[in-house]
Amino acid sequence: MNGRRISAVIFDMDGTLLNTEQLTKDLLKEFLAKYGKVVDMDKENKRLGTVHHESAIGIVKDYDLPITLQQYSQSIMPMYHDKWLQAKALPGVNRLIKHLHKHGIPYAVASNSIKKNVEVKVSAQKGWKEYFKVILGSDEVKSGKPSPDLFLEAANKMGVDASCCLVIEDSVVGIKAGKAAKMQVVAVPSIQSESDQYSIADHVIHSFLDFQPELWELPPFEDRVMKALPIEPIHFKGSYKNGFLQECSDDGTSDLPGQAWGVYFGWVKVDSQERLKIVVSIRWDRSCGAFRRNIQACFINGSNGQTCDQLMEVTLVGYIRGFCTKQKNSSDAQILDQDKSIAEACLDLAAYDYHGCNPSKN
Incomplete structure (x- = not known):
């Protein structure tokens, strides 16, 4: 794309590789409530x-908190640390990492978090410590994002030219840093309601499942x-x-991230006995005046009427297709x-089986 051949990939961490943004979204709310403040x-x-x-600095000032910057950090960072250990890779992330590793494509993680916190997150994911040979935190360069320093240093450590690097980011700050480094940038927005702001990236996708390596000659x-x-498997509950x-x-059981877009399929557990096959279409829209997730569902077994208003456990095990990023309608x-x-054909195959969800075959 744009005539440049990509030879290395640089990832952001929070909200890009891991669902940390989703896990920690209520931490600040809980913290501010102690001081009678409400999150803006x-x-x-x-x-x-x-x-x-x-x-x-911004939080202490904007909410007029009666504590020092140091007290704020000492109080809230342990709360974040506990959540980081629960973080899961976003859909398609492990697939891409393993793909790059298999084909010998250099890759790195460059985060605005400090190095030791990035390493904690990497170590908590199975196999990542071996996969990621280049890990950079903002405390290792002169300036963090939106400065290009982190990405330029990542390219240097991988031994590749900056112009041949592809940056994958979820935030506008990170996209600006990638562009400042003269690199190509793919945006995977973590704030769906503000995805229009991501047009400064070279390419915008809804999730890693939509990533097409061949566009970058990979x-x-x-x-x-x-x-x-x-x-x-992606699990969530719904009616x-x-x-x-x-x-x-x-109850915190959902791990359906904001970056889950497209047509998926899987299994539904309606009660202790019945398990059904389901196809879902997941997207975000503003059709009802507010930006919210829209999940259309269809039971392959033809049990739509029987399951109305019942709480069910959904496990998605397969992905069929994404949607046009620039779509204006549904x-x-x-x-x-x-x-x-x-x-229906796929759910009869072992590749889409899921223990505890797939009904036994007689």
């Missing part, structure tokens, strides 16, 4: 991707099975009504007959 999401969204020191994926892609699923995640987000046929 407009301000916090603008702070996304900034280094901790700058973010902390080796293409060859891991689809029966016109679909096996994925690491079905009138063709749609409403998430029920107050036409391509509808579940098609072809999607149903693909899902």
Whole structure:
């Protein structure tokens, strides 16, 4: 793309590789409540991707907290640390990391977090410590993002020219840093309501499952099975009504990230006995005046009417297709007959089996 051949990839960490943004979104709310303060999401969204020191200064000042900067950090950082250990890789991330590793493509992680915190997050993920040979934190360079320093140093440590690097980021701050480094940038927005701001990137995708290596002259994926892609299981709870699923995640059991877009399929557990096959179309829209997730659902077994208003456990195990990033309507987000046929065929294959969810075959 843009005539440049990519020879290395640089990842951001929080909100790009890991779902840390989702896990920690309520921590500040809990912390501020102790001081009778309420989170201003407009301000916090603008702070996304900034280094901790700058973010902390802004928070103490904006909320007029009666504590010092040091007291704030000492109180809230242990709370973040506990959550980091629970973080999961976002959909498609492990697939891409293993793909790059298999083909000998250099890659690195460059985060605005300090080095020791980045290493904690890497060490908590199975195999990542061996996969990531180059790990950089903002305390290792003169300036963090949006300065290009982190990305330029990552290129230097990998021994590649900066102009041949592809940056993958979830924040506007990180995208600006990548562009300042004269690198190509792919945006995977973590704040869906502000995805229009990500147009400064060279390419915008909804999730890593939409990433096409061949666009950057990298080796293409060859891991689809029966016109679909096996994925690491995504679990969430919801209730079905009138063709749609409403998430029920107050108990914290949902790991459906904001970057989950597209047509997926899997298994549904309605009660202790019944397990059904399901296809879902997941997208974000503003059709009801507020920006919210929209989950259309279709039961392949034809049990739509019987499951109305029942709480169910959903496990998605396969991915069929994404949607056009620039779509203005929901036409391509509808579940098609072809999607149903693909899902039904795939769910009879071992590649899409899931223990504890797939019904036993007689």
